[in-house]
Amino acid sequence: MAVRMELARILICELRDLQVIELQEVGGDRRFPILIGLAEAEAIRRRFQGDILKRPLTHELLASVIDSLGGKLESVTIHDLAEHTFYAKLTIHRPNGDVLDVDSRPSDAIALGAATNVPIYVEDHVLDEAQAEL
Numbered sequence: 001m002a003v004r005m006e007l008a009r010i011l012i013c014e015l016r017d018l019q020v021i022e023l024q025e026v027g028g029d030r031r032f033p034i035l036i037g038l039a040e041a042e043a044i045r046r047r048f049q050g051d052i053l054k055r056p057l058t059h060e061l062l063a064s065v066i067d068s069l070g071g072k073l074e075s076v077t078i079h080d081l082a083e084h085t086f087y088a089k090l091t092i093h094r095p096n097g098d099v100l101d102v103d104s105r106p107s108d109a110i111a112l113g114a115a116t117n118v119p120i121y122v123e124d125h126v127l128d129e130a131q132a133e134l
Contacts, residue, residue, distance in 0.1 A: 002077055002121035003028070007048065007110070012041050021110065023078075023122065032130035034078075034086055036107035047114040059111040070095035076113040077121040078106050081129045 008024035008031055019041035024031040036044075043059050056064060066073055072093045080087040088109040090102040104112075113120050122130075 001124050002079075003030075003124055003127055005120045005122050007044070007114070007120070010041055010045050010048070012038070012045065014038070021107070023110075023120065025127070030127050030131060032127070032133075034106055034110075036110075040107035040111045043111040044114050047111075059108070059115045062112055063116045066092060071100070073112065073116050073118050074099075075119050075121055076104075076109040077123065078109075078126055079123050081126045084133070086126070086130075 004026040005023040006026050007021060009020075009022040011018075011020040011022075013019065017038065019036050019038055020033045021036055021041065021044060022031055022033045039058075043057055046053070063073065074091045074093055076088060076090060078086050078088045086106045088104045088106040090104050090109055090112065092100045092102060094100055110120060
C-alpha cells in the first residue's frame with residue numbers, strides 16, 4: 001500500500017555533493033531522507049520558494065511535454081529500495097485512458113512532482129526499510 005508523503009525539508013550544501021530531501025508521512029510521524037544531486041535540489045527549492053525562471057528547466061520541460069502529448073501526470077511513487085538505492089515511477093494517464101508507469105530516479109520524480117503539484121507516495125515496505133536504515 002502506498003502512503004502519501006510531503007516534502008518536509010531540503011538541505012543544500014554547495015561546497016560538497018551532499019543534498020538531502022526529507023519526506024514525511026502526511027498525517028503521520030514517519031520520515032526519511034534521500035540524497036539527491038544539486039540540480040534536482042535547486043529545482044525543488046526554486047519551486048517551493050515560488051521562483052519563476054524565464055525559460056523552463058528540465059523538469060518543467062518534461063511536464064510540458066507530457067501535457068502537450070495529452071497526458072496527465074497523476075502521481076509520483078517511490079516503490080522500491082534495494083542496496084541503498086530508491087526507485088521511483090511516474091504514473092501518467094494517457095488521453096486514450098491507458099495508464100503509463102515510467103521509471104524514474106526519485107530526485108527527478110520529486111522535482112517533476114513539485115513542478116506540477118502532484119502527490120508523492122511511498123510504498124509501505126519502502127518506508128519500513130528506510131526507517132530501519134536510519
